[in-house]
Amino acid sequence: MNKKRSIRLDSEDEFKFDTVQAVLDFYRIGFEKRIEISKKLISKRQLVQFKKVSGIDYDCLANIIGITVRMIHKMKDENLFSRRISDNFASLVQLYSFGYYEFENPVLFNKWMKIGSPELEYISPLSNCDTIVGREEVRENIIQLRREQKNKSIS
Incomplete structure (x- = not known):
């Protein structure tokens, strides 16, 4: 077993993913801080927090x-x-942060990630998130849906 996995962290030193706001904050903190959090390594506690949100x-x-x-x-x-x-994990959280921000409705975004939309033939975006390329495609889908939504509100 990798020794780094058995390192104990003081829970106060961890970035928390226990609320929608915390996940949104991950998007807002900036590139350098997200890299720093990822390099510190993610704990099971953080994973479980994000799973619940x-x-x-x-x-x-x-x-x-x-x-x-x-x-x-x-x-x-x-x-x-x-x-x-x-x-x-950090890449997935970053995608969710972006999605929460763009959708402006975390509950709707969580649902969309699981079941998709007519534009995606109801294919779950989550099913594409197991690769970097897949996560980028989901991000592009979010941008496209947001663009279409803005165009409909203008018309």
């Missing part, structure tokens, strides 16, 4: 960040994930 189940979340559900369940709250997994 986003409504993503463990199977889906594990698949997206590249681990097994068993690995999540075996970890203690203070255990840290590897840098690769922390990067994948």
Whole structure:
């Protein structure tokens, strides 16, 4: 087992993902701070906090960040994930932060991520989030939906 995973963190030193506002703040804090958080490594506690806010189940979340559900369940709250997994997690949180910001309705965004929309033939955007390219495509879909929404309100 990687020694970094057994490092204990003082919970006060962690960025919390326990509310919609905290997830939104991740989008607003800036690029350098997001990198710093990712490099510090993400704890199981942070992953569980985000899971509760986003409504993503463990199977889906594990698949997206590249681990097994068993690995999540075996970890203690203070255990840290590897840098690769922390990067994948931070990228997913960044996407959700952006989505919450653009949709202006976190509940609707969480639902959209799970079931999609007519424009996406009701294919779950989450199903594309297991790769960087897929997350970028979802981000582009968010931008396109927002653009279409603005155009409809102008007409």
